[in-house]
Amino acid sequence: MALDIVIMAAGKGTRMKSAKPKVLHALAGRSLVQHVIDTASSLGADRIVTITGHGADEVEAAIGAPGLHFARQMPQLGTGHALQQAVPHLHDEGTTLVLYGDVPLIEARTLRTLLAASGGDKLAVLTIDLADPTGYGRMVRENGQVIGIVEQKDATPEQRQIREINTGVMAGPTKLMKRWVSQLKNNNAQGEYYLTDVVALAVADGVPVVTAQPGSDTEILGVNSPSQLADLERRYQRRRAEALMEAGVRLADPARFDVRGALVCGAEVEIDVNCIFEGHVELAEGVRIGANCCIRNAVIGANAVIHPYTHIDGEKLGVKVGAGSLIGPFARLRPGAELGEEVHIGNFVEVKNSTLAKGAKANHLAYLGDATVGERVNYGAGSITANYDGANKHRTVIGNDVHVGSNCVLVAPVTLGDGGTIGGGSTIAKDTPPGQLTVARAKQVSLANWKRPVKAKK
Incomplete structure (x- = not known):
């Protein structure tokens, strides 16, 4: 059965106070929406449809993935209206999964759980209990069964006491999802077509509505402001830091550590504070990275020492540092620098598109x-x-x-x-x-x- 994934990415993001479309703001070196696309791609989707609207040309030019399609929502009249724009791109059979381009940290294992709950014949909604559910749609149950979702602005005082919230992420049979979104009405406080109303339509059709939960609230947090983006950045980096430490990497302070790409570490690696890793970086066994280093697209050999304040930027050509080499402090390695074993590059030395064989030294200025x-x-x-x-x-x-x-x-x-x-x-x-x-x-x-x-x- 086909799996179609629809990603909502049409909003303006007024609270970001930026001319850049909200979903293109960066988290850990990738745009918010690219995080979602990459996760969606890992699920083996037959088709990924991204709904664009505000800044559509810019968004569509900036993102990509195999099998990616675009549908435009102009004007933006709610999430239900957004899904209506995707309908022509969806298969006739199978399952449709709905994600959001400003909710970047949802994990593939959570989505697999949600898809398993749907099973191809049920509507599955991702929910979570929050101590403070203000602003979220509430899951309305009767005798334990979901009967609907009510948005914050439309909820009664009693309904606002409900702590189980709708994350917006859902999966259901594509044929039924198409029918339900065609029946949506906009008779609500916002005058919009709410995707959440498909829950009540499913219940009316006798289709079971089931729920699944994420591993943590970090997965379902969206970005609407610079402060929320900064909060997610630190949550993401803490998660990366914990994974590295569990694998044996020594981080001097996991709160002062940033990975904006892929970082692969061997055994006995030590990383001091305020280091930034971008692109693809490999640190072999016994590598030590001093404080305040920036390293991008580089391979560092075993037992090499990168002293503080060193800047390594491989760009497209990459940088290679041989085993046992000593680099820095205050050194700069540029694209195409290839250093052999036990090479010394000292303070205020710059190397670009050059090879240095074993034991070569350039120690100063x-x-x-x-x-x-x-x-x-x-x-x-x-x-x-x-x-x-x-x-x-x-x-x-x-x-x-x-x-x-x-x-x-x-x-x-x-x-x-x-x-x-x-x-x-x-x-x-x-x-x-x-x-x-x-x-x-x-x-x-x-x-x-x-x-x-x-x-x-x-």
């Missing part, structure tokens, strides 16, 4: 761009590769065991022969022979009678 660096190279403080001629990038090749003195400029394309030494302060524009000292700097001159300029007195 240096730049290596578009370079191939051999084993055991010592790259002096203040030295740079001048890799850009104003139009094109050129490569610098530094052989094994080369010593580059301080404050050197290597004008690419240039090759430094194995075992050579470059005297401090040199500007090297031609290839250098192996095993020799090369010095290229102006002759030092001292002027005995030279006078330093002084300001004229007023």
